[in-house]
Amino acid sequence: MPMPANRRRDDLTQARQMHKALVMYYLEERSQADIAKELGVAHATVNRMIKRGRAEGLVHIKITSPIQDLLELEARLTELGGLKNAVVTPTASDSLETALREVGVAAANHLTSVLQDGMTLAITGGKGVSSVALGLDGGTRRAVDLYPVTGLVQGKHYTDVNHVAAIMADKLGGQSYQIHAPLFADTPEMREMVLQMGPVRKVFEQARQADVMMVGIGSILTDDSSYYELDPDNGIDREAIEAAGARSELVAHLLTGDGTACEYERNRRLISLTLEELRAIPTRIGVASGLNKAAPILAVLRGGYLDTLITDEATALKVLELADSMQGEGEAA
Incomplete structure (x- = not known):
């Protein structure tokens, strides 16, 4: 049965009135009281029209952000690495x-x-974690205990995990505990002996039970790689590293491109937590910056060692570009 003409006119009038109310409210940003006065209706009527317009899908709100590009990069990194969080800073x-x-x-x-x-x-020590220690402003205090996850390196301050831990603890208002063991033992057998030494064992026992871990990600195949500074008294064989297929360094472990540990003799002499022990820590944050870190970051993500990655925009783009190219090569094969 056709709708009476007067009913159709009333519905059309109401629809036009609602449209005007929605335009004035959302586009012209006028108050509901002002709209009610102009339309000659009660304030409550305007409120009902606005709610009805939203409910019937007549209003679509799109929120944009000045950091939208960064948010999209973070989302892509989170998906790529199976992460809980990614934080990307602008590369200015x-x-x-x-x-x-x-x-x-x-x-x-x-x-x-x-x-x-x-x-x-x-x-860990390293440039990345050193930058975090320096980035703390000292204003936010946390009564936390800090433990190293590797042995010591003599040399530049940022490679010394005890030094970095002391700075971080001081700024947080926490307590740092020191490790007194080298990063590399002379043999795998000596490694086991060092790990059983009382002070070393106690430090690593606490590190294994950590709530949060903050680690750097090291490059291997570039000239500025800090890995070659980790044992300055016993030169590290770059040819052997390349032959082992190393693409990344995490807590001084050398990793292949898919994130597995390299068959490399220094990995067996390393005074540190194992890769599986690292994975068992509930919150695992990795920090790295620089295009030379893109392939190492990707390897660490593929290995599933992190749940949070913090990097810069240019590096993030390079990581995603490498991941896309590797996927393309795999599909082509």
């Missing part, structure tokens, strides 16, 4: 130092957001 400078400093500040902010009083934090 070609300076590697500037980019790493910004990443360090972002990582410091993220770290303090997940730490709570009474927690245990395990860390």
Whole structure:
């Protein structure tokens, strides 16, 4: 049965009135009281029209962000690495130092957001974690205990995990515990002996039970790789590293491109937590910056060692580009 003409006119009038109310409210940003006055209706009527317009799908709200590109990169990295979180900072400078400093500040902010009083934090040395220590502003205090996950390296301050732990603990207001063992033992047998030494064993026992771990990700095949500084008294054989298929370094373990441990003799002499022990720590945060870190980051993601990655925009783009190219090569094969 056809709808009476007067009913159709009433419905059309109401629809036009609702349209006007929605335009004035959402596009012209006018108050409901102002709209009611102009339309000659009650304030409550305007409120009902706005709610009805939303309910009937007449209004579509799109929220954009000035950091939308970064958010999209974070989402893509999260999916790629099976991560819980990714934080990407803008790459505002070609300076590697500037980019790493910004990443360090972002990582410091993220770290303090997940730490709570009474927690245990395990860390490595290295440039990435050093940048986090420097990025802490000292204003956010956390009563945490800090433990190293590797032995010591003599040399530049950022390679010394005890030094980095002391700075981080001081800024957080926590307590750092020291390791007194070299990064590499002379033989696998000596490694086992060192790990059973009382002070070393106790430090690593606490590190294994850490709530949060903060680690750097090392490059291997570039000239500026800090891995070659880890044992300056006993030169590291680059040819042997390349022959082992190394693409990344995580907690001084050399990894292949798919994230598995290399068959490399220094891996068997390493004074550190094992890769499986690292995976068992509940929150595992990796920090790295620089295009030379893209392939190492991808290897670590493929190995499933992290649940959080913090890096810069240019590095993130390179990681995703490498991942896409490897997938394309795999499909072609």
